[in-house]
Amino acid sequence: MDSSQYQVRSIKINQLPIFDPKNPREDTRLFRWINRVHIPTRQQVIRHQLLFKEGDTVDSRMLSENERLLRQQKYASDAKVRVLNRCDTAVDLEVVTREVWTLVPGFSFHTSGGDNSLDVGLRDSNALGSGQRVSLFYSNDANRSSYKLAFENPNIGNTHRVIKLQADKSTDGFHYLAEYELPFFSLDADKAWKFGYESTKEMLSQYQFGKRVTEVDRRHDVAELSRGLSTGLVNGVTTRLRYGVRDEDYRYAPGTKRPAPAAMPDDLHLTYPFLELESIEDKYAVAYNISQIYRTEDLLLGRSYRASIGFATNSGGRLILNGQYSDTLLSRPKMLLQWRADWRARWDPSAKEWEDTLINANLDFHRGQTENRTLYMGLAASKAINLNSSEQLTLGGSTGLRGFDSHYLNGDTMLKFTAEERMFSNYQVLQLLRIGVAGFVDVGRVYGKTQWGAGRTFSNVGLGLRLAPSKTDEARIIHIDLAYPLGNNIPGGKSVQLVVEARGSF
Structure with missing residues (x-):
């Protein structure tokens, strides 16, 4: 469809099965049985995610x-809206989605630099085809064991209102969440609001050379009431304004084990x-083999930012700042350069200093070499200012240096560089898992208040395997990395580190 406007005459919903019967490798007795027993998404659920209905005017944008929006839903791995017929200014549209298996007995294991975690449970992100999400999990890691129960309805009564409920009970505390909101569900949405409450009690550990040395018991309660307004998409940019009130309470106590x-x-x-204030430039592109393995990716190439400011008069007064910014510096065929930053900060006017302030910046470069091979380079920097003693800025393990223990280094400033040669394969193991391979180099250093290693550069090399489920609702990739540290005089010695984790990107 071109940029002209057309009136929608009819809408057809076409839901493709999980396994493609036209693909000889997927046209087997087992896969046909899975297609039959799978409860498909109700058509009305898909229709109520559409920004248009019969009689409305639409354009290609x-x-x-x-x-x-449809690809963001848990019940579809891909989506396409296409014109079936066109007659003058009227069109018949077809909405095509690919179903995924959403009832999953979850099992995941994560090991990184000596820290191990295990998750076992059951989740369904499309319960009985309703689009609602439920999950029950048991988790165990180096800090705690916990039971987690969560429920989410992303479209209550077909009004785009969202309710989220979560309750976690752990050996060191709890986590409760209740949110009821109307989000800005599209670029043209003109209003939003939110009621939310979250309470967390947990034990936070502090590290030295990857070993826990001290701990703090922290409870954090936050409640929010807010409203948002927008003029919608104007000249290719959506601008949104939110305002409200927030109540935060932090309480600390000594730990029990350290x-x-x-x-x-x-x-x-x-x-x-x-x-x-939030702004989004409507400049997107569809891509493959950037962060996923042969899965449709929607890349925001335009400028986007969100910045908030608040001022509390109690507790001596505080100026509170939060935000994030992202933009694309270079976008060419087989070449992409993007950067992003986020920050949280508090200013104490009585002490005339910043506290609990953390600023992060990232630069990501992708250079496509062939259809299935890409060079990736990433540069990351973080700056902490007067973090309270329950928090640390750390480097090691899955935080950036995969050849070292988790939380191996800590300081006030962190720099990290990663280079990866990535290979993407369209081959599927049992038609369920796509495979990728990566060879990588990590380089990092910390500065400032640290027990050892300030200003010294650390590095490692390694190889990694990537496994991407192709028929489930989660666009997550299993990482299996082997990394070896380089250099001498490393406390704790040098050994091959195994990092196994599930992440949202390659």
Whole structure:
């Protein structure tokens, strides 16, 4: 469809099965049985995710946005909105989605630099084809064991209203979440609101050479009431304004298994109004083999930012800043350069200093060499200012240096560089898993207040296997990395590190 506007005469929903019967490798007795027993997404669930109905006026931009919205849903691995027939200014549209298996007995194991974690449970991100999500999990890691129960309805009564409920009970505390909101569900949405409450109690550990040395018991409660307004998409840019009130309460106590830090954090209670500005440039592209393995990816190439400011008059007063920014510096065939930054900061006017402030910046470069081979290079920097003693800026394991223990280094400033030669394969193991391979080099260093290694560069080399499920709802990739540290005089010695984890990208 061109940029002209057309009136929608009819809408046909075409739901493709999980396994393609036209593909000889998937046309087997087992896969045909799975297609039969799978409960498909109800057509009304898909229809209520559309930004248009019969009689409405649409253009190519709106259809492209709707494809992105459908691909974001847990019940579809891919989506396409296409024109079946065109007569003058009227069109018949077909919405095509590819079903995925959503009832999954979950099992995942994560090991990184000496830290192990295990998740076992059951989740369904499309319960009985309704689009609603439920999950029950048991988790065990180096810090805690916990049971997790969660429920989400992403479209209550077909109004785009969302409800989220979560309850976690762990050996060191709990996590409760309740949210009811109307999000900005499209670029043209003109209003939003939110009621939310979250309470977390957990034990936070502090590290030295990857070993836990101290710990702090922290409870954090936050409640929010907010509203958002927008003029919609104007000249290719959506601008949104949110305002509301937020109440945050931090309470700290010594841990029970390890000593407390020399200086315990002070309790803090903040109640403040806030104002948030958000902007999104409607500039997207469809790509493959960037962060996923042969799975449709929607890349935001335009500028996007969100910045909020609040001021609390209690607890001596605090200025609270939060935000993020991203943009594309270079976008050419087989070449992509993007950067992003995020920050959280608090200014204490009585002490005239920043506290609990953390700023992160990332630069990502992708250079396509062949259809299935890409060079990736990433540069990351973080700066911490007066973090309280319950938190640390660390480097090691899955945080960036895969050849070292998790939390191996800590300091006030962190720099990290990664280079990866990535190979993507369209071959599927049992038609269920796509395979990728990566050879990588990690280089990093920390500066500032650290027990050892400040200003010294650490590096490692390694090989990794990537496994991407192709028929389930999660666009997550299993990483299996073997990494070896380079250099001498490394406390704890040098040994091959195994990192196994599930991540959202290659």
